[in-house]
Amino acid sequence: MSAPIIQVDDLSKRFIIDHEEEGGYSTFRDVIVNRAKKIFSFPAGKRAAHTGHNQEEFWALKDIGFEIQQGDRVGIVGRNGAGKSTLLKILSRITEPTTGMIRLRGKVASLLEVGTGFHPELTGRENIFLNGAILGMNRVEIKKKFDEIVEFSGIERFLDTPVKRYSSGMHVRLAFAVAAHLEPEILIVDEVLAVGDMEFQKKCLGKMEDISSRDGRTVLFVSHNLQAISTLTNKVILLNAGKKAFDGNTEDGIQKYLEHISSRDLVFTQDPSGKKPLVTKVELKTTDINNVQVFGEPFRIDFEVNAPEGIPSAVFSFQIVNGSQVKVQHVLIKDTETPLCREPGKHRFSCYFPKLRLFPDKYTLIIHLSDHISRAKYETIEGVCPFEVQIRGEVREYYWKTNEAVYVDETEWIINGQA
Amino acid sequence: MIRYPEAQELLIAPGRSEKNYWKDLLRYRELFYILSWRDIKVRYKQTVIGAAWSVIRPVLTTLIFTILFSRVAGLQYHGRAKYPLMVFVGMLPWQFFSNALSDGGNALVGNANLISKVYFPRIIIPASSIITSLVDFAISFVLMIIMMIFYRFVPDIKILLLPLFIVIVILLAFGTSLYIASLNVKYRDFRFIVPFIVQFGLYVTPVGISSELIPQKWRLLYSLNPMVGVIDGFRWCILGDPMYWPGFFASITGILFFLWLGIWYFRKTERSFADNI
Numbered sequence: 001m002s003a004p005i006i007q008v009d010d011l012s013k014r015f016i017i018d019h020e021e022e023g024g025y026s027t028f029r030d031v032i033v034n035r036a037k038k039i040f041s042f043p044a045g046k047r048a049a050h051t052g053h054n055q056e057e058f059w060a061l062k063d064i065g066f067e068i069q070q071g072d073r074v075g076i077v078g079r080n081g082a083g084k085s086t087l088l089k090i091l092s093r094i095t096e097p098t099t100g101m102i103r104l105r106g107k108v109a110s111l112l113e114v115g116t117g118f119h120p121e122l123t124g125r126e127n128i129f130l131n132g133a134i135l136g137m138n139r140v141e142i143k144k145k146f147d148e149i150v151e152f153s154g155i156e157r158f159l160d161t162p163v164k165r166y167s168s169g170m171h172v173r174l175a176f177a178v179a180a181h182l183e184p185e186i187l188i189v190d191e192v193l194a195v196g197d198m199e200f201q202k203k204c205l206g207k208m209e210d211i212s213s214r215d216g217r218t219v220l221f222v223s224h225n226l227q228a229i230s231t232l233t234n235k236v237i238l239l240n241a242g243k244k245a246f247d248g249n250t251e252d253g254i255q256k257y258l259e260h261i262s263s264r265d266l267v268f269t270q271d272p273s274g275k276k277p278l279v280t281k282v283e284l285k286t287t288d289i290n291n292v293q294v295f296g297e298p299f300r301i302d303f304e305v306n307a308p309e310g311i312p313s314a315v316f317s318f319q320i321v322n323g324s325q326v327k328v329q330h331v332l333i334k335d336t337e338t339p340l341c342r343e344p345g346k347h348r349f350s351c352y353f354p355k356l357r358l359f360p361d362k363y364t365l366i367i368h369l370s371d372h373i374s375r376a377k378y379e380t381i382e383g384v385c386p387f388e389v390q391i392r393g394e395v396r397e398y399y400w401k402t403n404e405a406v407y408v409d410e411t412e413w414i415i416n417g418q419a
Numbered sequence: 420m421i422r423y424p425e426a427q428e429l430l431i432a433p434g435r436s437e438k439n440y441w442k443d444l445l446r447y448r449e450l451f452y453i454l455s456w457r458d459i460k461v462r463y464k465q466t467v468i469g470a471a472w473s474v475i476r477p478v479l480t481t482l483i484f485t486i487l488f489s490r491v492a493g494l495q496y497h498g499r500a501k502y503p504l505m506v507f508v509g510m511l512p513w514q515f516f517s518n519a520l521s522d523g524g525n526a527l528v529g530n531a532n533l534i535s536k537v538y539f540p541r542i543i544i545p546a547s548s549i550i551t552s553l554v555d556f557a558i559s560f561v562l563m564i565i566m567m568i569f570y571r572f573v574p575d576i577k578i579l580l581l582p583l584f585i586v587i588v589i590l591l592a593f594g595t596s597l598y599i600a601s602l603n604v605k606y607r608d609f610r611f612i613v614p615f616i617v618q619f620g621l622y623v624t625p626v627g628i629s630s631e632l633i634p635q636k637w638r639l640l641y642s643l644n645p646m647v648g649v650i651d652g653f654r655w656c657i658l659g660d661p662m663y664w665p666g667f668f669a670s671i672t673g674i675l676f677f678l679w680l681g682i683w684y685f686r687k688t689e690r691s692f693a694d695n696i
Contacts, residue, residue: 028606093538102431133453
């Protein structure tokens with residue numbers, strides 16, 4: 001076997017999260033104010049420089065290593081925030097790694113977005129040249145493939161219309177047509193197939209498969225669409241929280257990924273860190289396995305809070321968020337009612353719903369932990385413990401359609417004066 | 420199956436982009452052409468005013484400066500040309516510089532989608548936006564020729580040195596807009612400062628007046644403003660005005676400093692553009 005076309009060793013990427021600034025950008029004003037503060041608080045000197053900014057490190061990728069052979073079609077899977085996009089960005093040289101090394105033995109083209117750089121004022125024809133150049137084609141190459149691109153996109157009639165008058169479907173078609181005609185040795189594709197109509201998606205998948213199998217090109221492909229992964233790829237790399245969790249053939253990879261999302265997500269756990277009070281575990285007690293709850297049946301949520309120094313006046317609450325991201329419940333408990341976490345150590349409490357009457361839908365939890373007196377907000381955890389409420393035995397399909405309601409109370413009918 | 424030569428191997432590691440940079444710049448020149456072409460096309464396509472604007476603005480400014488400085492304030496100008504022509508020749512590089520500064524300074528933030536999705540040497544973006552300002556400059560230049568014909572002004576042989584001064588002002592505009600463009604990525608409120616810099620610059624630059632009016636003992640200090648040297652140079656080779664050479668060299672020093680500062684700071688912050696933008 002020859003040298004791998006992509007070789008990645010000990011790759012890590014660190015981001016510094018600045019807790020002080022809301023938007024993530026520092027402003028020139030802040031810098032001037034901070035500098036001025038530093039000058040005037042000279043004796044405090046060193047300390048001021050550190051306390052002024054509350055920074056936290058975040059490793060988007062940690063010690064990743066893998067090899068990809070020429071002609072491999074590799075799917076990169078993982079949950080949101082697992083580091084997939086960061087990995088692609090480093091491979092495409094958009095951002096630099098913090099440590100580690102990558103060897104690429106071939107020309108790379110990356111497609112992290114459909115229609116990057118499309119300008120709304122320019123015509124379809126002009127945008128083909130612009131987008132082609134941005135993706136790394138030279139003018140001669142684009143000219144040579146121009147007719148093919150136009151034919152693939154199916155928008156011949158609108159070639160001289162400014163792109164701003166295109167429908168979103170036409171926009172995607174044109175953009176894809178350009179991208180599909182790239183001829184790099186390594187093609188890197190991020191979740192771009194999520195847009196566009198099904199038929200065109202299939203056409204693109206077909207084209208990509210064509211490219212890789214006919215010319216022995218290497219394709220790296222990030223997607224949540226497992227069907228696309230399984231038809232298109234022969235290898236899968238599974239990322240989890242910035243680390244490589246699996247690297248091997250597609251079938252096993254998809255299996256691993258499915259296990260991963262189903263087992264890990266149902267129960268929320270987190271390791272205690274330092275002296276800060278944290279919610280360390282949230283577990284649902286549902287009627288069925290896999291966090292499926294039957295409407296109208298008992299339901300329980302178990303919480304575990306770790307408070308190494310105790311919390312004098314804890315306030316604990318959780319919200320239930322439905323599939324449309326609407327918060328449908330807010331349940332709160334305060335230390336003034338019952339002592340909660342005053343003692344140092346681990347505390348467990350449960351919230352019991354005798355009859356859960358949430359409308360059939362998919363739900364997640366938001367959890368808040370704070371202190372009433374000091375007003376310290378210890379933690380807000382969003383999107384944890386997904387669960388699904390189902391209805392059994394009530395065959396009234398028109399009634400139980402999603403989005404018909406968020407909640408159905410226990411009610412009694414009185415008809416003609418008789419209960 | 421195609422075999423690809425091993426020579427194409429590319430290494431990605433922290434700090435590594437430094438070594439590929441200038442080679443990449445050559446490889447991505449096509450992108451530079453096409454982005455310049457896009458900027459020009461969009462600028463003149465969008466509005467009828469687009470092209471007219473680059474005529475109206477210098478003409479109106481020249482008119483107002485002439486009335487204000489020559490008629491109202493009664494400032495003197497002893498050159499061979501008429502006052503309005505003198506103002507216009509100063510306006511030519513100034514307008515180019517201020518346009519380049521405002522457009523180039525916003526170029527990175529304005530192309531954030533490109534920067535976060537595709538790799539290329541980022542320096543291409545501010546560079547291509549300067550090309551647009553250069554087209555405006557060319558339009559104004561034609562206006563100047565028309566004005567010369569109107570005033571029956573014939574320049575002497577020194578005008579052949581003009582390209583040299585044009586290159587100088589391009590370098591200055593390039594350096595400063597690189598600096599401002601990178602500051603803009605880092606500090607989002609910096610863009611509010613740029614219009615102020617441009618406006619302030621106009622007051623300390625001899626656009627509406629001749630720099631002859633500056634007292635001799637202050638002239639060297641005054642020339643530390645790099646645009647003073649540029650404007651004096653334009654007037655020297657187009658209108659045959661006297662040149663204050665020590666000041667010119669002071670300006671050149673300033674220009675080289677800004678060029679170095681711009682490239683150095685841009686290169687230093689460039690690798691984190693995609694993370695910050």
